[in-house]
Amino acid sequence: MxxxxxxxxxxxxxxxxxxxxxxxxxxxxxxxxxxxxxxxxxxxxxxxxxxxxxxxxxxxxxxxxxxxxxxxxxxxxxxxxxxxxxxxxxxxxxxxxxxxxxxxxxxxxxxxxxxxxxxxxxxxxxxxxxxxxxxxxxxxxxxxxxxxxxxxxxxxxxxxxxxxxxxxxxxxxxxxxxxxxxxxxxxxxxxxxxxxxxxxxxxxALQPVDVARLLPRPPADAQKYVRGVVGVRAGSAQYPGAALLSVAGASSGLCGMVRYVGEPAVADRVRSAHPEVVGEGRVQAWVVGSGGGSSAGAELAAALADGVPTVVDADALAHVTGPLPETTVLTPHAGELARMLGVERPEVEATPLAHARRAAATYRCVVLLKGRHTLVATPDGRVRVTETGTPWLATAGAGDVLGGLIGALLAAGLSSYDAASVGSWLHGAAAALAAGGGPLVAGDVAHTIPEAVRGLPRP
Incomplete structure (x- = not known):
């Protein structure tokens, strides 16, 4: 560390x-x-x-x-x-x-x-x-x-x-x-x-040895339900790609099963791209909001009603109005956090540490503020900084992959703080590997998560 x-x-x-x-x-x-x-x-x-x-x-x-x-x-x-x-x-x-x-x-x-x-x-x-x-x-x-x-x-x-x-x-x-x-x-x-x-x-700031120690690894007698099931409520007819990318981040192998809940046409596209993904059922964590459009509020309410850890991203953030369960992870960028706190975006960008801590205290849950050095803050003021990544990671859909990845780690049993900080670290490490010094797209990051995990030292 x-x-x-x-x-x-x-x-x-x-x-x-x-x-x-x-x-x-x-x-x-x-x-x-x-x-x-x-x-x-x-x-x-x-x-x-x-x-x-x-x-x-x-x-x-x-x-x-x-x-x-x-x-x-x-x-x-x-x-x-x-x-x-x-x-x-x-x-x-x-x-x-x-x-x-x-x-x-x-x-x-x-x-x-x-x-x-x-x-x-x-x-x-x-x-x-x-x-x-x-x-x-x-x-x-x-x-x-x-x-x-x-x-x-x-x-x-x-x-x-x-x-x-x-x-x-x-x-x-x-x-x-x-x-x-x-x-x-x-x-x-x-x-x-x-x-x-x-x-x-x-x-x-987590280092590779810390991530290796925290990462959930399947025991010798593992089966898919024991490893955790994550549900994804993302995407819409207007933004179907958000569903595909969120599911891609969630189905990178870090939990036992991924369920997708969404519009039938979008669900068909998800299952076509990810045949291992199944439909509605019991989950240990939810990912909600990316590309959700007008249905994001209802999807957030449904996810929170389940009483399991939840990653709240993108469109669903606009429907967060008060304190949330401590197992929740909010994943705003600077503009979204500014709207949530009633300030201007330049204020958040100039003082990100103070605003991440303020948001975590206000909403009483973990807040992941995306940026060049992403901050993961807890309500009691602890913060982890992500130093992995590449400027090429500033690309559409990368946040959708991150949300799915964090959801998988929550389903696998990590706390909200560990899931958010380990997920952010792996997301940045995968991006650096995928980019290789050049450009990438969000799907490349999802596909490279297993390689980032394999590159970790033995715990």
Missing amino acids: RHAHTVWQVRAAEAVLLDRLPEGALMQRAAYGLAHAVLDLLGSAYGRRVLLLVGSGDNGGDALYAGAVLARRGVAVDAWLLSDRVHDGGLAALRAAGGRVVTEARARPDVVVDGIVGIGGRPGLRPDAEAALEQVRGVPLVAVDVPSGVDVDTGETPASHVVADVTVTFGTHKVAHLVDPAAYACGSVHLVDLGLDLPAADVE
Whole structure:
């Protein structure tokens, strides 16, 4: 599990560790990790040039000490000091190693290191920092801990901020590394382990080993009813494809049986494409809403009346008016969630973590907010972030497949939180496999789910 801790949790853990370490040891560990990440980006040391943008905090100290390591390796290192107060020890180490202090970018560097503002800084950049960054626009940039100017604990970017190619963080991930829009500004995130003893975190991201551990697997004596039966109430004469894609996600092999309930003409198309799918009967979970059109409200009411876990998607979301059973999973995109909460879509996109948590508390169930980094939130504030996927996944029908997949996991016995987060992870992993670096359509994702499962490590 990749955990994302808050600033105060990190500071508390660092304070405990510092009591056991020689003075400066923690910063030296961080600096060496940062320097090696920069060297990886440079590809070589001699003849290369690095510019450090240095503020007054510990991030500036990390940058200066890393600059000293780089200078000793043969890199030409300049430090542009953006504060009257910088880390004295780091500055002395840089100068002793042959680094220089400058007041502008004298020559175009190969890499810029952002050590302007640390994790304790307020969002936004001062004008002098903005001006310095403008001089090196287009140069690969490595951020120290977090891109300067982002909100570390919320993942928000309410003011000017650095956009990094690589972020080197220390000890643990922070919320800004996982949650958009700040996560987008981080680029690729590299973690340097400092040996911190940290508490459980409210924001986390599943890794392959976690998915393998959570995924329901049939026992040796399994039979289809024991493995779970999922029902799909999706599609309509106007949107028959939604039914086909929802069923495709549900019938990817993760539960024992799929039932389809819908208009006769649509049901015929579903059975033609998926001969293993059967008709109405008892289920352990429902998937409702995708392409449901005018009948979505009635289908939602029928699914909820069964008293089993239910995935509510697309057209059915418009008929959600109050708290739902805790076993429900709502799967809106930003526009749908905005309508459900009575706000504008840009508000949700700017502060997705806050809005996902608000929706989960309002409707008293799990809310999956779709996005580049999908968020799965519980009413008590816990959140899992999905980091798998590909930009090619932004295609019509992909959400229908996701809803069916989550429904199958619910029917197989996972909790609503686990089903939504495991389903989202597998959906993104399958999309990346199906795309192979190129375009895809939603049906490709459904067909590749078994391959994504086979690629998991043994639990």
